[in-house]
Amino acid sequence: MQKALLIDPEKCTSCLQCELACSHQHTGMFNPVQSRIRVFEFEHGARAIPYTCTQCEAAWCLHACPVQAITVNAATGAKQVDADRCVGCKVCTVACPYGTINYEAHTGKVAKCDLCGGEPQCAVACPTGAITVSDPDTATHAINPLLLGRGATA
Amino acid sequence: MRHLIIGTGPAGVIAAETLRGHDSEAEILLLGDEPETPYSRMALPYLLANNVGETGTYLRPDPKHFQARRIQVQRGRAASVDSQAHTVTLEQGEQLDYDRLLIATGSHTVKPPIPGMDLDGIENCWTLADARAIAQRAQPGQQVVLMGAGFIGCIVLEALVARGVALTVVEREPRMVPRMMDQNGGELLKRWCESKGVRVHTGTQVDAIKADPERLSLTLGDGGMLEADLVVCATGVRPNIAFLEGSGIETDVGILVDEHLRTSAPDVYAAGDVAQGPVFNGGQREVHAIQPTAGDHGQVAALNMAGVDTVYGGSLAINVLNTLGLISSSFGQWQGVPGGDSASALNGEEFKYLRLEFDGDFLVGAIGLGLTQQVGILRGLIQTRVNLGQWKKELLRDPHQIVHAYLECNTSAEAAA
Ligand SMILES: Cc1cc2nc3c(=O)[nH]c(=O)nc-3n(C[C@H](O)[C@H](O)[C@H](O)COP(=O)(O)OP(=O)(O)OC[C@H]3O[C@@H](n4cnc5c(N)ncnc54)[C@H](O)[C@@H]3O)c2cc1C
Ligand code: SF4
Numbered sequence: 001m002q003k004a005l006l007i008d009p010e011k012c013t014s015c016l017q018c019e020l021a022c023s024h025q026h027t028g029m030f031n032p033v034q035s036r037i038r039v040f041e042f043e044h045g046a047r048a049i050p051y052t053c054t055q056c057e058a059a060w061c062l063h064a065c066p067v068q069a070i071t072v073n074a075a076t077g078a079k080q081v082d083a084d085r086c087v088g089c090k091v092c093t094v095a096c097p098y099g100t101i102n103y104e105a106h107t108g109k110v111a112k113c114d115l116c117g118g119e120p121q122c123a124v125a126c127p128t129g130a131i132t133v134s135d136p137d138t139a140t141h142a143i144n145p146l147l148l149g150r151g152a153t154a
Numbered sequence: 155m156r157h158l159i160i161g162t163g164p165a166g167v168i169a170a171e172t173l174r175g176h177d178s179e180a181e182i183l184l185l186g187d188e189p190e191t192p193y194s195r196m197a198l199p200y201l202l203a204n205n206v207g208e209t210g211t212y213l214r215p216d217p218k219h220f221q222a223r224r225i226q227v228q229r230g231r232a233a234s235v236d237s238q239a240h241t242v243t244l245e246q247g248e249q250l251d252y253d254r255l256l257i258a259t260g261s262h263t264v265k266p267p268i269p270g271m272d273l274d275g276i277e278n279c280w281t282l283a284d285a286r287a288i289a290q291r292a293q294p295g296q297q298v299v300l301m302g303a304g305f306i307g308c309i310v311l312e313a314l315v316a317r318g319v320a321l322t323v324v325e326r327e328p329r330m331v332p333r334m335m336d337q338n339g340g341e342l343l344k345r346w347c348e349s350k351g352v353r354v355h356t357g358t359q360v361d362a363i364k365a366d367p368e369r370l371s372l373t374l375g376d377g378g379m380l381e382a383d384l385v386v387c388a389t390g391v392r393p394n395i396a397f398l399e400g401s402g403i404e405t406d407v408g409i410l411v412d413e414h415l416r417t418s419a420p421d422v423y424a425a426g427d428v429a430q431g432p433v434f435n436g437g438q439r440e441v442h443a444i445q446p447t448a449g450d451h452g453q454v455a456a457l458n459m460a461g462v463d464t465v466y467g468g469s470l471a472i473n474v475l476n477t478l479g480l481i482s483s484s485f486g487q488w489q490g491v492p493g494g495d496s497a498s499a500l501n502g503e504e505f506k507y508l509r510l511e512f513d514g515d516f517l518v519g520a521i522g523l524g525l526t527q528q529v530g531i532l533r534g535l536i537q538t539r540v541n542l543g544q545w546k547k548e549l550l551r552d553p554h555q556i557v558h559a560y561l562e563c564n565t566s567a568e569a570a571a
Contacts, residue, residue, distance in 0.1 A: 038527075040561055049561045060530075063453070064446045066164060066194035068214055085215065087200035090474045093526070094483055095446045097534030099557070103481065103526045108205075 064095035162186030165426025270363030294318035
């Protein structure tokens with residue numbers, strides 16, 4: 001099953017439960033700085049947009065990686081980083097037009113949303129339903145591969 | 155259908171995989187002149203820094219990767235192409251025929267024409283063989299001089315420091331990474347490197363190298379002298395096109411290709427560092443010798459070779475660099491465009507810098523120092539031509555609002571769609 005996160009900013013109260021849950025899932029600590037989903041506040045918190053990878057089909061990060069450190073999880077469709085293989089070159093971070101794969105200085109590698117193996121903890125933690133799990137065809141923004149130079153892969 | 159690909163770098167390998175993805179029957183032959191399993195030049199600095207072993211540089215870690223896709227990998231060096239007869243002749247004399255040919259031969263290094271460049275102890279950092287040679291000499295405490303602080307030079311700089319050598323950098327241009335950073339960025343980088351114990355000479359060049367019995371001795375243009383146990387040369391590269399002489403395939407700096415990655419000869423395509431192709435913002439065709447372009451080229455060329463008509467949107471110069479922990483990136487037309495607006499925020503104390511360049515309400519270029527989070531949106535904003543509307547004013551005031559601008563413009567675009 002191809003999964004993705006569906007985000008409805010209207011419902012977000014910027015309580016940051018998602019950031020806490022994500023960092024705990026991936027690092028064992030509650031540290032929003034290491035969260036792979038980030039909540040951006042507008043108008044001093046009056047509005048907020050939770051933002052993370054949409055597991056886009058174009059998979060810019062995966063195609064840019066020089067050592068095949070990013071692969072598709074067969075079960076969930078998530079594009080995930082193999083930390084053992086990642087050399088930390090950061091090419092994926094500038095190639096991803098959504099800016100959702102980020103370099104972490106303390107590991108020397110990149111990190112991105114991996115859908116937690118199928119049960120995204122941010123969605124579990126979100127008390128308002130602003131983050132839910134859906135199939136990506138109905139979700140998210142899509143960037144035209146043609147404009148970005150890859151050509152249409154029909 | 156028989157596809158022949160010359161070059162086993164990322165452009166060639168991605169093309170071969172894409173061809174297989176679109177044609178399960180075709181014969182695919184990947185020809186390369188290096189003895190190793192197809193590897194990534196980009197990973198060499200991490201090999202030098204001892205972060206990975208040689209297998210960590212392989213483009214595809216699975217030893218059965220090519221076999222499983224029925225992609226035949228052959229060692230050999232193409233010596234000439236006859237585009238009329240649809241044949242490629244190898245140096246050893248063997249002749250290979252093709253229905254479609256992809257040239258993905260990358261570039262070779264060029265050393266400056268100064269005395270002493272062929273002495274023992276002067277290495278490039280371009281191939282796995284180069285990396286092995288450097289590793290042998292670049293031992294802790296050794297004096298190493300790096301010639302050239304361009305993009306590749308600066309990546310190699312990081313790896314050399316990681317090896318514990320005493321490093322001196324010489325860059326002919328007035329600043330480091332001159333084609334990726336403006337004066338502010340270049341100055342910050344230089345100051346940062348110096349604060350980490352690397353000596354940096356900008357605005358001068360190595361004029362001659364002599365062999366002392368024990369060491370190399372370098373004369374600089376400004377009259378200075380340097381001693382070195384090892385000199386690493388990163389002064390530039392040129393596309394590998396010499397073997398195309400007489401082939402009828404049109405070249406300039408690189409092989410000229412159109413928006414289908416076709417060359418001037420029928421059934422011949424080119425991709426990656428060797429190709430001089432369409433650029434995103436229009437204008438003259440350029441060589442953008444970077445990994446993302448090699449990948450995009452390889453994919454688009456292969457689709458067209460497989461008969462899937464595909465138009466390439468043009469390459470964008472995008473670079474990211476880690477210099478001893480200071481991360482810098484640049485995108486597109488960071489120098490700005492005539493009549494365009496510009497915004498920047500500089501914090502020299504903290505080595506932070508952000509510069510944005512606009513053409514009307516569109517972002518066309520950017521430079522970032524000390525920026526690691528959501529940097530990719532700079533590419534997104536530029537290359538999908540997001541109309542920033544009201545946000546442009548905000549950004550002129552505070553460039554750091556860039557993620558907010560991106561999110562808002564994208565959300566409202568979706569709402570409108
Ligand atoms: C040290 C280093 C660091 C780098 N870091 C970055 C980075 O951080 N980001 C980035 O974007 N880019 C980086 N690059 C550049 C990047 O590696 C290249 O853009 C990329 O390798 C280009 O891929 P390619 O397939 O076009 O060519 P190549 O990878 O050069 O592959 C071409 C292959 O063709 C072979 N060949 C050449 N002529 C013939 C012939 N006549 N017959 C048969 N085979 C032939 C070559 O030997 C080679 O194996 C770096 C490069 C180096 C050297
Ligand atoms: S930073 Fe890691 S995952 Fe990203 S492109 Fe480089 S090696 Fe691949």
